[in-house]
Amino acid sequence: MDSILIRGGLPLRGTIEISGAKNAALPLMAACLLTDEPLRLSNVPALMDIRTMAELLRCLGVEADDQGGGAWTLHVADIADTTAPYDIVRKMRASVLVLGPLLARTGKADVSLPGGCAIGTRPVNIHIDGLMALGAEIEIDGGYIRAKAPKGLTGAVYTMPQVSVGATENLLMAAVLARGTTVLENAAREPEIADLIDLLTAMGARIEGRGTDRLTVCGVDALHGADHAVLPDRIETGTYAVAGAITGGDLMLKGANHEIVEAIMKPLRESGATLDFLEDGIRVRRDGQGILGVDVMTQPYPGFPTDMQAQIMALMSISHGAAMITETIFENRFMHVPELGRMGADITVHGASALVRGVRRLRGAPVMATDLRASVSLVLAGLAADGETQVNRVYHLDRGYERLEQKLEACGADIERVKGQ
Ligand SMILES: CC(=O)N[C@H]1[C@@H](OP(=O)(O)OP(=O)(O)OC[C@H]2O[C@@H](n3ccc(=O)[nH]c3=O)[C@H](O)[C@@H]2O)O[C@H](CO)[C@@H](O)[C@@H]1O
Numbered sequence: 001m002d003s004i005l006i007r008g009g010l011p012l013r014g015t016i017e018i019s020g021a022k023n024a025a026l027p028l029m030a031a032c033l034l035t036d037e038p039l040r041l042s043n044v045p046a047l048m049d050i051r052t053m054a055e056l057l058r059c060l061g062v063e064a065d066d067q068g069g070g071a072w073t074l075h076v077a078d079i080a081d082t083t084a085p086y087d088i089v090r091k092m093r094a095s096v097l098v099l100g101p102l103l104a105r106t107g108k109a110d111v112s113l114p115g116g117c118a119i120g121t122r123p124v125n126i127h128i129d130g131l132m133a134l135g136a137e138i139e140i141d142g143g144y145i146r147a148k149a150p151k152g153l154t155g156a157v158y159t160m161p162q163v164s165v166g167a168t169e170n171l172l173m174a175a176v177l178a179r180g181t182t183v184l185e186n187a188a189r190e191p192e193i194a195d196l197i198d199l200l201t202a203m204g205a206r207i208e209g210r211g212t213d214r215l216t217v218c219g220v221d222a223l224h225g226a227d228h229a230v231l232p233d234r235i236e237t238g239t240y241a242v243a244g245a246i247t248g249g250d251l252m253l254k255g256a257n258h259e260i261v262e263a264i265m266k267p268l269r270e271s272g273a274t275l276d277f278l279e280d281g282i283r284v285r286r287d288g289q290g291i292l293g294v295d296v297m298t299q300p301y302p303g304f305p306t307d308m309q310a311q312i313m314a315l316m317s318i319s320h321g322a323a324m325i326t327e328t329i330f331e332n333r334f335m336h337v338p339e340l341g342r343m344g345a346d347i348t349v350h351g352a353s354a355l356v357r358g359v360r361r362l363r364g365a366p367v368m369a370t371d372l373r374a375s376v377s378l379v380l381a382g383l384a385a386d387g388e389t390q391v392n393r394v395y396h397l398d399r400g401y402e403r404l405e406q407k408l409e410a411c412g413a414d415i416e417r418v419k420g421q
């Protein structure tokens with residue numbers, strides 16, 4: 001297996017182009033199942049998860065054509081199969097996003113249960129309950145969600161018991177072709193959902209409440225094709241902003257969207273980084289002064305995202321002072337803590353909170369992580385650490401960061417991918 005080797009301690013300077021958002025692109029791709037006309041997406045990041053979604057869509061009969069440069073055409077005149085098999089779903093949880101659109105278009109879907117993963121149990125009960133509220137009949141059998149709606153779905157009022165990004169996306173994609181009006185209460189407000197609403201609207205859907213936690217969908221008989229550019233990745237933006245701050249560097253994050261990163265940038269600013277919101281992106285720098293400890297609690301949008309928790313913890317690990325980092329979304333998202341500890345960080349976990357006492361320097365070490373953001377937090381720590389850090393299990397990074405080593409190397413990082421046997 002490949003690993004990433006970093007010789008740390010160099011301030012990063014230069015420009016990093018922000019890619020399209022993985023977590024926006026995945027539901028946008030699934031939306032192609034809602035129409036028999038082609039969907040043309042641009043700014044799609046070149047990532048393992050995108051290839052996995054394309055593989056899944058092809059199983060269902062979609063012609064998924066990667067035209068290069070981030071352009072994809074997705075077209076499914078007729079759905080050939082309504083089963084999302086275990087072999088693909090187990091690679092990527094977001095595969096469950098085909099459930100809503102398949103059911104809406106064909107009245108049938110058999111989707112493997114995604115199961116838990118390193119960061120938590122991640123049940124899909126809200127996806128299922130919400131679809132049942134729209135009239136679907138669903139049973140769990142042989143590890144599969146077996147859903148049918150032989151007479152089609154019918155609009156309903158559904159209040160989500162907990163804010164769920166994926167369930168909001170699945171239910172939106174189901175409701176757009178349902179008979180009548182659906183109201184989703186306590187819906188997630190993440191920018192990636194607004195991006196999906198923009199695409200669905202361009203396809204002819206009627207949705208009100210974009211950006212709020214109450215979405216009203218008036219079902220239509222059919223949707224048509226559309227062209228859409230994927231939203232810039234706010235988590236990639238935040239990750240590279242931390243790279244600038246943690247190394248005492250100066251990075252221009254080109255193409256970063258100002259409007260969706262405020263919660264991420266607030267603790268960075270409070271920690272002493274200088275942020276300039278410019279016309280073509282965001283400039284992040286930290287001069288000689290040290291990093292201040294800042295408490296952070298993860299929350300659904302517009303709060304601080306759980307997908308940035310590990311990265312901000314890496315930054316806080318070399319702060320002058322202490323920081324309390326509280327994870328409220330996933331019950332097991334501190335796997336980076338012992339690995340950061342191996343690099344000299346002083347972190348103690350008390351339930352859902354981690355007390356980070358800043359140390360003067362981190363030291364390079366061989367480390368590995370069991371999920372995407374934990375892995376990238378180790379890369380960030382490695383960039384700041386003295387000596388050599390080897391980050392193993394690079395396939396996690398390949399799920400979510402496009403050309404990570406190239407982007408960092410171009411800004412002066414000493415980083416290379418070492419091919420495994
Ligand atoms: C592909 C994608 O976009 N992934 C993101 C998405 O994941 P995902 O959509 O899986 O996350 P959710 O928003 O659904 O999960 C939030 C919380 O709700 C719980 N829950 C969710 C659904 C359900 O049916 N029952 C239930 O209990 C989850 O276990 C978790 O504790 O949002 C997360 C929260 O911002 C991010 O960390 C992920 O990067």
Ligand SMILES: C=C(OP(=O)(O)O)C(=O)O
Binds near residue numbers: 023093094307373400
């Ligand atoms: C948790 C993440 O992704 P997924 O929901 O696909 O596991 C992530 O992007 O950090």
